[in-house]
Amino acid sequence: xxxxxxxxxxxxxxxxxxxxxxxxxxxxxxxxxxxxxxxxxxxxxxxxxxxxxxxxxxxxxxxxxxxxxxxxxxxxxxxxxxxxxxxxxxxxxxxxxxxxxxxxxxxxxxxxxxxxxxxxxxxxxxxxxxxxxxxxxxxxxxxxxxxxxxxxxxxxxxxxxxxxxxxxxxxxxxxxxxxxxxxxxxxxxxxxxxxxxxxxxxxxxxxxxxxxxxxxxxxxxxxxxxxxxxxxxxxxxxxxxxxxxxxxxxxxxxxxxxxxxxxxxxxxxxxxxxxxxxxxxxxxxxxxxxxxxxxxxxxxxxxxxxxxxxxxxxxxxxxxxxxxxxxxxxxxxxxxxxxxxxxxxxxxxxxxxxxxxxxxxxxxxxxxxxxxxxxxxxxxxxxxxxxxxxxxxxxxxxxxxxxxxxxxxxxxxxxxxxxxxxxxxxxxxxxxxxxxx
Numbered sequence: 442x443x444x445x446x447x448x449x450x451x452x453x454x455x456x457x458x459x460x461x462x463x464x465x466x467x468x469x470x471x472x473x474x475x476x477x478x479x480x481x482x483x484x485x486x487x488x489x490x491x492x493x494x495x496x497x498x499x500x501x502x503x504x505x506x507x508x509x510x511x512x513x514x515x516x517x518x519x520x521x522x523x524x525x526x527x528x529x530x531x532x533x534x535x536x537x538x539x540x541x542x543x544x545x546x547x548x549x550x551x552x553x554x555x556x557x558x559x560x561x562x563x564x565x566x567x568x569x570x571x572x573x574x575x576x577x578x579x580x581x582x583x584x585x586x587x588x589x590x591x592x593x594x595x596x597x598x599x600x601x602x603x604x605x606x607x608x609x610x611x612x613x614x615x616x617x618x619x620x621x622x623x624x625x626x627x628x629x630x631x632x633x634x635x636x637x638x639x640x641x642x643x644x645x646x647x648x649x650x651x652x653x654x655x656x657x658x659x660x661x662x663x664x665x666x667x668x669x670x671x672x673x674x675x676x677x678x679x680x681x682x683x684x685x686x687x688x689x690x691x692x693x694x695x696x697x698x699x700x701x702x703x704x705x706x707x708x709x710x711x712x713x714x715x716x717x718x719x720x721x722x723x724x725x726x727x728x729x730x731x732x733x734x735x736x737x738x739x740x741x742x743x744x745x746x747x748x749x750x751x752x753x754x755x756x757x758x759x760x761x762x763x764x765x766x767x768x769x770x771x772x773x774x775x776x777x778x779x780x781x782x783x784x785x786x787x788x789x790x791x792x793x794x795x796x797x798x799x800x801x802x803x804x805x806x807x808x809x810x811x812x813x814x815x816x817x818x819x820x821x822x823x824x825x826x827x828x829x830x831x832x833x834x835x836x837x838x839x840x841x842x843x844x845x846x847x848x849x850x851x852x853x854x855x856x857x858x859x860x861x862x863x864x865x866x867x868x869x870x871x872x873x874x875x876x877x878x
Contacts, residue, residue, distance in 0.1 A: 576784025578808035620675030629839025
């Protein structure tokens with residue numbers, strides 16, 4: 442009897458130990474926005490299909506996420522097994538050897554279904570280094586009721602002059618209705634994403650062909666003057682603190698007549714469960730100045746696996762699940778087609794149910810396909826990237842200049858002072874990095 446109990450106990454301990462060894466916990470760093478929060482709520486589906494894998498989430502505000510993830514991967518800290526990163530980081534980090542290629546996403550994944558504009562930004566030397574969770578450009582979201590009341594009609598392809606005129610006409614500060622909400626919060630991926638895309642349409646560029654900064658040129662002066670004056674006349678108070686999430690909240694509660702921002706916001710502002718103005722929203726392409734470029738960007742929040750992880754196989758299973766066609770179907774089943782992650786797959790835009798649910802589908806796709814990262818500006822440039830410059834130094838330079846422009850919006854600096862500081866900052870950093878000889 443004693444031998445039997447000892448044997449049974451040994452077997453139990455062996456099973457317990459093996460199950461402990463088998464259960465892997467993936468630590469996933471992600472951004473604090475609606476689509477990512479929704480994904481966290483749906484992960485029971487992943488766990489049911491992968492019982493040996495547990496998930497731990499680190500959910501951070503956009504600027505903080507970028508800082509922490511960049512520090513961790515650059516120092517090979519190994520804190521995270523899956524990273525949420527953007528189109529800016531993927532090619533730079535892949536070339537540094539910081540990311541693992543996604544070679545085993547599974548037979549049913551269908552990489553060729555990914556939209557070419559989105560996929561190309563995540564591919565280096567023919568290998569995919571991140572899988573897009575959602576893709577986006579930017580566009581105008583506007584209140585049709587306010588336009589009707591003012592006798593205005595939004596064109597599908599508006600100019601900046603029309604947008605500014607309309608914003609001033611529909612502003613009613615006594616009723617806390619502001620004609621336009623635009624990003625003002627400092628950060629290379631916050632206010633500078635918006636302002637860089639906007640400046641492209643004004644004919645501006647970050648650098649000339651010899652990498653000389655261009656903030657002392659009239660095109661940047663025109664861009665920043667136009668933005669600051671428009672926000673002073675028709676923007677909400679405290680705009681220099683507003684990023685994507687703050688403007689989303691303002692729009693959903695009826696405080697904005699227009700909002701020019703990420704196409705991914707369309708499903709939130711058009712969802713009656715989340716938005717007080719859902720039945721009053723229209724969509725248009727980002728504005729232009731008649732120079733051949735619209736003020737829209739190109740971006741994907743994507744899932745990538747850092748080279749330092751010890752759990753690459755489990756991490757790739759998670760990435761494949763979260764960015765698959767099946768995940769879109771799961772969202773549609775639980776929360777309706779309106780909320781399917783946009784901007785990544787051709788099949789979604791060929792889906793009649795999605796087209797019917799999402800009035801913004803065509804405008805989103807047109808915006809994504811019209812952005813060209815290889816020719817982002819009116820004049821020639823030595824860089825790629827629409828709302829960013831795809832060099833490692835841009836993250837630091839972009840955030841520092843974003844602080845100057847946010848201060849100009851807040852009235853702490855003049856436009857001229859902000860541009861002068863931007864020119865000096867960029868020149869110093871680009872000289873130090875060896876771009877300027």
